[in-house]
Amino acid sequence: MPDTRNTELAEVAESDLVTRRGAFRAVAFRDPHDGNEHLALVKGQPRDQEEVLVRVHSECLTGDVFGALRCECGAQLAAAVDAIAEAECGVLVYLRGHEGRGIGLVAKVRTHVLQDEQGLDTVDSATALGLPVDVRDFGAAARVLTHLGVRSVRLLSNNADKVLALTEHGITVAGRVPLLVPVDEHNVRYLTAKRDRLGHDLPHLNSLG
Numbered sequence: 001m002p003d004t005r006n007t008e009l010a011e012v013a014e015s016d017l018v019t020r021r022g023a024f025r026a027v028a029f030r031d032p033h034d035g036n037e038h039l040a041l042v043k044g045q046p047r048d049q050e051e052v053l054v055r056v057h058s059e060c061l062t063g064d065v066f067g068a069l070r071c072e073c074g075a076q077l078a079a080a081v082d083a084i085a086e087a088e089c090g091v092l093v094y095l096r097g098h099e100g101r102g103i104g105l106v107a108k109v110r111t112h113v114l115q116d117e118q119g120l121d122t123v124d125s126a127t128a129l130g131l132p133v134d135v136r137d138f139g140a141a142a143r144v145l146t147h148l149g150v151r152s153v154r155l156l157s158n159n160a161d162k163v164l165a166l167t168e169h170g171i172t173v174a175g176r177v178p179l180l181v182p183v184d185e186h187n188v189r190y191l192t193a194k195r196d197r198l199g200h201d202l203p204h205l206n207s208l209g
């Protein structure tokens, strides 16, 4: 079981970052293990705090930046930033290298073709291409939360596996806070697959059957 409590981040820089949604500290870091540059958006003073509101968000260029509706990433990111901005303190960890649950941007777009042309879901479209369903590593998130001195977190997520992953990396997850995005015609297949194939807790889909 990996334990990152004693692993220091080699390269870190931080500054104030005023956004449309509030004022944060931006903590950029290069993770020594995965080699990616990530960003933590920090509200308030989470050091030595318990039950800090935390979102660990996997990069999704199409959803986060361009507002694609086929997944709920962009809406989740916006809702998480708003929730953290309103909290006394909180952290949003934005993880690069997590496109398509770790398969990369080109491969992710290839899965979109299979979804649109063959009706495959987010899981089968990856495996049809010989790609893994989820190869994300959450070690970098654990390392930056440790760097920030967070004692325990309330994790904004619908994904019990993410709680487990952070726990395995030495983070104390005191609770999970649902981050439910409204269902619409564009994201319903993706959300249903996340519930039925990936085990996400999405109770607001239950009325759909």
Ligand SMILES: [Zn+2]
Residues within 6 Å of the ligand: 060, 062, 063, 064, 071, 072, 073, 074
């Ligand atoms: Zn997405």
